[in-house]
Amino acid sequence: SLRLAAPVWNWGTGSIRGLSRAVDPEGIQRKGRTLFQFLADRFYDVAAVREYLLRKQVLKVHQKNRSFTYIKERYGPFQDKEWMRSSGRGLSFLEFWEFRAVPIEAVDASGCAINYQGLDHLLALKELQSLSLRCCPHVDDWCLSRLHQLADSLQELSLAGCPRISERGLACLHHLWNLRRLDISHLPAVSNPGLTQILVEEMLPNCEVLGAGWAQGLKLGLEEQSQDTASSPIPA
Amino acid sequence: MLRSALWLGWGRGLLGLGLGTRRGVSTLEWDGKVSEIKKKIQSVIPGGAWNPLYDTSHLPPEHSDVVIVGGGVLGLSVAYWLKRLEKQRGAIKVLVVERDHTYSQASTVLSVGGIRQQFSLPENIQLSLFSVEFLRNINEYLAVVDDPPLDLQFNPSGYLFLASEKGAATMENNVKVQRQEGAKVCLMSPEQLRNKFPWINTEGVALASYGLENEGWFDPWSLLQGLRRKVQSMGVLFCQGEVTRFVSSSDRMETPSGEEVILKKIHEVHVKVDHSQEYQPVECAIVVNTAGAWSGQIAELAGIGKGPPGTLQGTKLPVEPRKRYVYLWHCPQGPGLEAPLLADPSGAYFRRDGLGNNYLGGCSPTAEEEPDPGNLEVDHDFFQDKVWPLLAQRVPAFETLKVKSAWAGYYDYNTFDQNGVVGPHPLVVNMYFATGFSGHGLQQAPAVGRAVAEMVLEGHFQTIDLSPFLFSRFYLGEKAQEHCII
Numbered sequence: 001s002l003r004l005a006a007p008v009w010n011w012g013t014g015s016i017r018g019l020s021r022a023v024d025p026e027g028i029q030r031k032g033r034t035l036f037q038f039l040a041d042r043f044y045d046v047a048a049v050r051e052y053l054l055r056k057q058v059l060k061v062h063q064k065n066r067s068f069t070y071i072k073e074r075y076g077p078f079q080d081k082e083w084m085r086s087s088g089r090g091l092s093f094l095e096f097w098e099f100r101a102v103p104i105e106a107v108d109a110s111g112c113a114i115n116y117q118g119l120d121h122l123l124a125l126k127e128l129q130s131l132s133l134r135c136c137p138h139v140d141d142w143c144l145s146r147l148h149q150l151a152d153s154l155q156e157l158s159l160a161g162c163p164r165i166s167e168r169g170l171a172c173l174h175h176l177w178n179l180r181r182l183d184i185s186h187l188p189a190v191s192n193p194g195l196t197q198i199l200v201e202e203m204l205p206n207c208e209v210l211g212a213g214w215a216q217g218l219k220l221g222l223e224e225q226s227q228d229t230a231s232s233p234i235p236a
Numbered sequence: 237m238l239r240s241a242l243w244l245g246w247g248r249g250l251l252g253l254g255l256g257t258r259r260g261v262s263t264l265e266w267d268g269k270v271s272e273i274k275k276k277i278q279s280v281i282p283g284g285a286w287n288p289l290y291d292t293s294h295l296p297p298e299h300s301d302v303v304i305v306g307g308g309v310l311g312l313s314v315a316y317w318l319k320r321l322e323k324q325r326g327a328i329k330v331l332v333v334e335r336d337h338t339y340s341q342a343s344t345v346l347s348v349g350g351i352r353q354q355f356s357l358p359e360n361i362q363l364s365l366f367s368v369e370f371l372r373n374i375n376e377y378l379a380v381v382d383d384p385p386l387d388l389q390f391n392p393s394g395y396l397f398l399a400s401e402k403g404a405a406t407m408e409n410n411v412k413v414q415r416q417e418g419a420k421v422c423l424m425s426p427e428q429l430r431n432k433f434p435w436i437n438t439e440g441v442a443l444a445s446y447g448l449e450n451e452g453w454f455d456p457w458s459l460l461q462g463l464r465r466k467v468q469s470m471g472v473l474f475c476q477g478e479v480t481r482f483v484s485s486s487d488r489m490e491t492p493s494g495e496e497v498i499l500k501k502i503h504e505v506h507v508k509v510d511h512s513q514e515y516q517p518v519e520c521a522i523v524v525n526t527a528g529a530w531s532g533q534i535a536e537l538a539g540i541g542k543g544p545p546g547t548l549q550g551t552k553l554p555v556e557p558r559k560r561y562v563y564l565w566h567c568p569q570g571p572g573l574e575a576p577l578l579a580d581p582s583g584a585y586f587r588r589d590g591l592g593n594n595y596l597g598g599c600s601p602t603a604e605e606e607p608d609p610g611n612l613e614v615d616h617d618f619f620q621d622k623v624w625p626l627l628a629q630r631v632p633a634f635e636t637l638k639v640k641s642a643w644a645g646y647y648d649y650n651t652f653d654q655n656g657v658v659g660p661h662p663l664v665v666n667m668y669f670a671t672g673f674s675g676h677g678l679q680q681a682p683a684v685g686r687a688v689a690e691m692v693l694e695g696h697f698q699t700i701d702l703s704p705f706l707f708s709r710f711y712l713g714e715k716a717q718e719h720c721i722i
Contacts, residue, residue: 050381054379055376116372145450146449171393172574174432
């Protein structure tokens with residue numbers, strides 16, 4: 001709504017009192033200050049506290065991404081096909097130190113709070129062949145635009161279930177010319193999953209794209225067609 | 237809930253009045269009455285909020301510390317950073333004056349919405365990098381409690397500039413500068429182009445530069461609405477009106493070499509309400525000119541350029557409106573999802589729009605073909621004669637296309653060097669400019685807003701040094717020429 005001039009709030013007394021005084025000068029005053037009036041007087045302070053809490057939540061995500069050891073990672077060398085699981089909340093520094101020379105070929109970061117900054121750690125792995133970012137709540141279109149740095153090695157990518165990825169981010173996956181398997185199912189922010197899958201398949205001709213399926217939007221039409229043929233049989 | 241509480245109180249009050257006996261005026265009630273009377277007297281004295289003759293709630297306030305002329309993306313960005321960088325909450329009163337709240341002619345919303353770092357000037361690259369970081373974290377910068385998060389619909393598909401033999405060397409130099417500043421750009425040969433984008437006809441192309449990250453296009457309307465929402469929640473006042481007059485005072489000063497200089501300071505801004513003769517004189521300390529295509533007129537109102545030509549007083553603000561057309565067409569066999577915003581060496585450009593094989597684009601006219609900026613009517617013959625042949629030559633699939641719609645918008649074109657004007661005027665000491673970006677204002681708005689706010693609050697640029705963009709360059713003749721203009 002358009003506000004031509006902001007209403008003037010009296011910081012101390014609060015104009016709600018003024019309003020109620022106009023309606024009933026004696027009634028409210030006699031009641032004394034109710035809890036509602038108390039809160040109404042402090043509206044701007046409460047708003048400031050809520051903004052502060054919101055900012056703290058965002059900072060928490062940033063902090064998680066800055067520190068390498070907080071990312072729940074499972075990685076393993078390709079020859080042994082052995083996955084190292086994270087024990088508890090994070091990995092100890094000693095475990096990493098043992099394997100620092102081993103090239104990391106697969107990373108499963110499903111469900112963790114990785115965001116644009118946190119991807120720095122993953123993009124440094126130049127031999128990465130398989131990356132799983134299933135159900136990561138903070139991975140969005142901007143993060144996908146960074147994946148071009150893994151174009152030379154990445155063969156398998158899974159983005160299933162990420163709530164912030166849309167077809168606009170999927171458009172920049174065309175840099176990944178080595179990609180052989182791509183999973184883009186269950187992306188709630190994609191506006192037209194069937195059409196998007198067709199366009200992504202055209203964009204990456206050598207890649208097997210697992211997605212919504214092109215017939216998803218057509219199901220209703222097929223049912224209607226079968227009903228029509230049943231009701232009107234062709235005369236002999 | 238408020239209303240029901242009031243009615244409840246009223247009901248109880250009535251009952252109370254009926255049941256209770258009148259015991260005379262108690263001390264508490266008398267005190268309340270005295271403060272009420274005091275308030276009424278205060279409002280009647282001139283300077284108070286009460287006007288007995290007519291309702292003035294639609295007029296802007298009588299005082300404001302900063303008046304921002306023009307409520308487009310640049311004006312709102314300056315307002316946002318002023319409120320964000322102020323030393324104490326509520327320290328500065330900011331008023332944004334916008335003539336047309338439907339933004340029907342504003343350059344912001346009619347823009348194609350692209351953002352790129354492929355510029356030749358390092359300052360432009362830095363401005364764009366800062367702005368893209370702002371857009372990426374838009375929900376941290378512009379978060380309003382209880383409102384849904386902002387979705388800018390950003391397409392990170394990048395810009396692809398093509399260069400002929402003539403321009404190849406300049407492009408290589410530019411890419412070197414861009415990489416130095418931190419932009420992620422790569423150079424491609426015609427063969428690499430054909431491999432990556434088989435739908436391009438690489439005839440006449442010697443080199444191409446492709447932005448890999450932080451480039452693309454987004455929805456300018458959502459950015460504008462997000463800024464408006466946030467800026468209103470921070471306490472900035474909006475008013476609808478047109479600035480018709482500046483009332484200023486002059487001071488005669490002497491330079492160290494003995495020359496006489498007249499310094500002006502604006503004291504009042506007269507804001508006229510639409511469809512009416514009434515106006516409000518707003519007393520202000522600082523005026524920020526972000527009127528876009530009409531900045532030249534606002535500068536003239538302040539007396540900038542009224543003097544003998546060749547002197548500082550006679551240097552006008554060289555920003556004028558230039559009309560540019562944007563066409564939207566459908567081409568069923570056109571480039572797919574991977575298509576970046578392609579800019580041909582001939583000046584034509586296009587980008588994908590949505591998933592339905594729709595594309596939008598246009599071409600900057602040459603100096604002789606410059607259309608009349610008096611209105612925003614679209615010339616469809618321009619597409620047929622000038623734009624379509626260039627597009628079809630570069631992308632053969634565009635030989636069959638159907639134009640679905642078109643619109644026109646203004647560039648706030650800087651006739652001097654096609655780059656923005658930022659900072660205070662040397663003679664009208666309290667007018668600050670943030671205009672003249674000639675087609676790349678939207679993508680630099682967050683960074684320029686911050687620069688102007690720093691200039692106003694601190695007196696110098698802090699994050700990005702925009703001294704090459706000050707007004708004095710028009711008098712001194714130092715061009716900050718930008719070569720990569722679409």
